[in-house]
Amino acid sequence: MKQAKDKGRTGGRTESRGQAAARTSTKTATTLGRPKVRPSALVAADTAGDAETRIYQSVLGGVMGQRLLPGTKLPEAALCELFGVGRSVVQKALQRLAHDHVVELRPNRGAVVAMPTREEVVKLFEARRALEGAILPLVAQSATKADFAMLRRQLREEHHAMHSAPQTEWARLASTFHLKLGELSGNPLLARYLMEVISRCALVVAIFQPPGNAACEHDEHARVVDFLERGKVKEAVAEMDAHLRDLESHIQLVEEPAGRSLADMLGLG
Incomplete structure (x- = not known):
């Protein structure tokens, strides 16, 4: 009868004192179902x-x-x-x-x-031109005066960096300008794809563009914003396309x- 009393919670198995102690220790080391981590x-x-x-x-x-x-x-x-x-x-x-x-x-x-091979670089910039060409009409359609004011502040930072900062800072600000356009498109998928493509482009440009060249030309960015703000979408797309082709032409795979x-x-x- 005493043995039967000792069984109970162990589902009919006789539990030794050592087993009971181990079960108690395991229960104590668990809080809200998660083991404690030292x-x-x-x-x-x-x-x-x-x-x-x-x-x-x-x-x-x-x-x-x-x-x-x-x-x-x-x-x-x-x-x-x-x-x-x-x-x-x-x-x-x-x-x-x-x-x-x-x-x-x-x-x-x-x-x-x-x-990267020359073919990979060509395909990369081909994809980027297609993405940015699709993004700019959306920006022209939805951007507000405050958005254009923000872009112009970004352009002023670019201009300052081109005259006072290392080339790596030019590259960062130039990439930021393009990413801002992606955000202003209102299409998160296009913005995400553009971010991935730009990160790869920035890496290629940083490695293979000769020192002393701006990663993106400030004046070309300014013209894109001017065209967008005036509603000249075709001109903005054409300017961006020429800008990206020029950027690609400076890459030297050596x-x-x-x-x-x-x-x-x-x-x-």
Whole structure:
């Protein structure tokens, strides 16, 4: 009879004191159905995420700053040593970079800085011209006076940067202008596609456009805004098309040998 009393909640099995203690411990370690995570585990996860982001930003910055040239190898072992992390963290960072078309992951050969072909660049700018050509009529249709005032403030920032800031800042502001047009179209899908295409274009331009050239010409942007505000949609589309073709024509797909160490190219030397 005593044994029967001991069964009860265990579904007919005899539960030892050790089993009961383990069940109680498991229940105590769970709050609202979620296992408790030790603070040390959270710190480790945050540290790994920070390291992954640091690697991502270092490689991206090296590419955008033309320190890491197309074709440069990015050995996992070297990155592990430079950043003091394990191979899994490096692999996650490289996968993010590959997703953003900054590097290429080659089977059995590792990661290298991406080297787009001429055909890929042509297709990329072809897609961008089509997107922006579809966006501008929507902007002309829905933009308000306040929107045009915002665009002109953006143009003033561009003009100032062209005379006082590095070329990387020109590129950032030029891309922002085009993204603002995407937002003003009122079509979130077009705006999202444009963001992806512009990010890839900005990368190609940063790598392959000779130093000293503005990523986008300020006067061409100003003319696009003028045409849109006056309701001259066809003229605005034609100006944008010519502007993007001119931007593409300045890209020089020349792969140069890298003579510096990986640490120097990443800005860690």
